Amino acid sequence: MLRAKNITFGYTEKKIFEEISMTIKTGSITTLIGPSGSGKTTLLRCLALLERPESGSIQIDKDMYSWPWPEEKEFILPYPKLTTVFQQLFLWPHMTLRENIMLPDRLSGRERKGARIQLAEMVEMFEMGDFINRYPNEVSLGQRQRVALARALILQPRYLLLDEITSSLDVEQVAKILDCLKHLRDKDIGIFIVTHLLGFARDAADQVAFLADGQLMEVGGPEILKHPKSKRLSRFLSIIEAAS
Amino acid sequence: MTILDILIRYHSAFLEGLGVTLRLCSIVWFSGLAGGVFLGIMGGHNPKGWGRFVRGSAFLFSALPALVILFWLHYPAQAAMEVVIDPFYTAALTMSLINLFAVSESVRQAVVDFPKQYIVSGRVCGMSIRQIVRYIQFPILFRQLVPGLMVLQVSMLHISLFASLISVEEIFRVAQRINSMIYKPIEIYTALAFFFLLVCLPIHLFADFLQRRYTRDFSER
Numbered sequence: 001m002l003r004a005k006n007i008t009f010g011y012t013e014k015k016i017f018e019e020i021s022m023t024i025k026t027g028s029i030t031t032l033i034g035p036s037g038s039g040k041t042t043l044l045r046c047l048a049l050l051e052r053p054e055s056g057s058i059q060i061d062k063d064m065y066s067w068p069w070p071e072e073k074e075f076i077l078p079y080p081k082l083t084t085v086f087q088q089l090f091l092w093p094h095m096t097l098r099e100n101i102m103l104p105d106r107l108s109g110r111e112r113k114g115a116r117i118q119l120a121e122m123v124e125m126f127e128m129g130d131f132i133n134r135y136p137n138e139v140s141l142g143q144r145q146r147v148a149l150a151r152a153l154i155l156q157p158r159y160l161l162l163d164e165i166t167s168s169l170d171v172e173q174v175a176k177i178l179d180c181l182k183h184l185r186d187k188d189i190g191i192f193i194v195t196h197l198l199g200f201a202r203d204a205a206d207q208v209a210f211l212a213d214g215q216l217m218e219v220g221g222p223e224i225l226k227h228p229k230s231k232r233l234s235r236f237l238s239i240i241e242a243a244s
Numbered sequence: 245m246t247i248l249d250i251l252i253r254y255h256s257a258f259l260e261g262l263g264v265t266l267r268l269c270s271i272v273w274f275s276g277l278a279g280g281v282f283l284g285i286m287g288g289h290n291p292k293g294w295g296r297f298v299r300g301s302a303f304l305f306s307a308l309p310a311l312v313i314l315f316w317l318h319y320p321a322q323a324a325m326e327v328v329i330d331p332f333y334t335a336a337l338t339m340s341l342i343n344l345f346a347v348s349e350s351v352r353q354a355v356v357d358f359p360k361q362y363i364v365s366g367r368v369c370g371m372s373i374r375q376i377v378r379y380i381q382f383p384i385l386f387r388q389l390v391p392g393l394m395v396l397q398v399s400m401l402h403i404s405l406f407a408s409l410i411s412v413e414e415i416f417r418v419a420q421r422i423n424s425m426i427y428k429p430i431e432i433y434t435a436l437a438f439f440f441l442l443v444c445l446p447i448h449l450f451a452d453f454l455q456r457r458y459t460r461d462f463s464e465r
Contacts, residue, residue: 050364080370090365094383103379104369155369 001025002047002082002159002190007056007067009039009046016042017214019056024207026158026190029181031201033194034211035236040194041087041163043211047192048084048161049077060159080104080155087164089148091136097147098132105154115154122150125180141168149177153184160184162193178204198240201225212236247431247438254422261418262439264332265404268414271336272400276343277393283344284351288358295352302349305342310403314338318410335407343400350392354385387458394451398444415439 002024009016016039024030024047034040045051047058049065057066060078069075091100098119105115123129126146131139136147145165152160162181166174178200181191185206195201201208202222209219210233217230228234251258287298305313318334358381366376408417419436423429 048368050368077367079368082368083370084368086361086365088361090361092362092365092380092384094387104366104371107371107375107379151369 001059001061002192003059004047005057005059007046007053007058009042009051009053015214017211017216020211020216022209022216022219024159024190024192027185027188028206029185029191029193029204030207030209031193031195031197031205032209032211033196033198033201033236038211039214040211044084044161044163044192044194048082050084080108080157082159082161083152083155083157084161085148085152085163085165087167089136089141089144091144091148091151093136096133096135097128097139097144100136100147101151101154104151108155118154119150122153126150126176142170142173145169146173146177149180153180157189159190159192162191162195164194164196166195166197174200196240198225198237210236245426245428245431247435250422250426250428250431251435254418257418257422258415258435258439261413261415262443264412265401265414265416266443268332268336268339268404268407268412269401272339272343272404273397275340276347276400277397279340279344280347281351283348284353285355287348287352288355291356295356298345298348298352302345305345306349310338310342311406311409313342314406314410331407331410331412334410335404335412339400339403339407342403343396346396347393350389350396351385354389358385383458390454390458391451394447394454398447401440401443401447 003022005021006019008018008020010018020043022030032040032043042051046053049058052069053067055067057064059065060082063076063078065075091097092103095103101119101122102115123132126149128143128146128150131143132147136144139147145168149162149165166177169177174197178197181193182204185191185204193200202225205222207219208222208224210217210224210228210230212232217232218224218228224233225237228237245253283294283298286294288295314335317338318331322329322334362380362384363376366380371379404414405416407414408420411417415436419432423432426432
């Protein structure tokens with residue numbers, strides 16, 4: 001279980017969010033929605049331990065991380081048990097897409113025989129066969145997004161944090177990736193996804209969280225998108241639906 | 245007397261001069277590249293301490309003309325310290341310092357500007373810092389730095405001509421001495437140009453090989 005308790009994050013005086021608590025269970029999909037600039041990506045980075053909150057704690061299975069962090073205590077990173085796919089993808093430019101996917105697995109020392117088979121399956125599933133041997137700058141953003149997801153998946157994480165990874169995909173690819181996420185949930189992976197896809201949140205999420213004005217305004221099942229309790233979420237949903 | 249005649253007649257003097265030039269450059273290239281890369285990495289990872297030292301020193305050595313530093317170290321510095329140092333070593337020290345701080349500033353800048361997201365994506369994929377440096381940071385920096393550093397080393401070869409002004413018997417001084425004896429400036433300086441082409445050609449070919457082998461356009465479409 002990935003559990004955040006009362007985490008507060010800010011830059012000097014300005015708080016991005018305060019006292020956020022949430023739980024991401026394995027075998028579930030949690031979607032985080034909210035207006036631009038509300039701190040969704042920062043919250044994801046805190047959950048991934050890439051940003052250190054001012055206060056609060058994050059528990060990843062049996063490992064507990066509390067802030068302020070005691071100086072003498074060793075900070076054990078939870079990767080790749082927990083891994084992240086960023087909106088900007090961050091594929092390494094000097095390697096082919098195949099090398100991008102395989103390098104972390106190869107260096108993990110696990111020497112998994114199944115990695116190549118898994119890669120072949122992912123190549124087929126994400127239709128990457130035509131471009132897998134090219135370099136990141138030689139393919140489209142949508143193709144890079146699929147590769148970034150494949151790079152995370154081949155590590156067989158227990159928790160997968162995704163930041164707007166479907167933003168540049170066409171409808172067909174989005175559907176494929178969302179199907180894949182449902183499939184991963186069935187494999188007992190805990191998925192946390194920052195998204196604007198309300199349809200996906202409604203259909204597939206087990207938990208939906210709405211972040212605005214530095215607070216988690218609402219957390220609950222997908223039904224909160226149909227019957228929002230807070231005015232802020234209501235307004236957000238009406239704006240999104242009007243725009244779409 | 246043709247160029248070939250001059251080369252045949254004075255070949256031992258030319259070869260000796262070329263030997264001195266290459267010895268001088270070898271010291272400058274090795275110390276500059278090894279020390280500069282080390283200092284640059286230190287400066288990149290410790291911006292307030294080593295970083296400031298590297299930036300300050302690089303500014304100093306790039307702002308002052310090489311000839312001024314060379315003369316200063318050869319005449320007033322040695323007079324002040326009441327020592328006499330072989331001009332070869334004075335030239336080697338001067339050029340090494342110039343190369344060292346030029347290389348270190350290039351490396352420091354590249355380390356500082358290295359996109360942190362590549363490191364972060366390595367971390368979240370479970371790679372250790374050592375693996376990230378070896379497989380991600382070093383190859384990208386190498387590709388980025390190779391062309392500039394090779395050009396810098398060629399310019400160090402050219403600066404080595406200044407050593408002749410403090411009586412180092414390198415190839416330019418040998419050419420001048422031969423010219424003072426037979427007065428054939430066109431032939432002698434053409435022969436000198438030929439020698440420099442001969443030395444620079446493998447460096448250029450090596451740089452070209454590295455560029456073709458390792459550098460490519462990373463810009464996204």
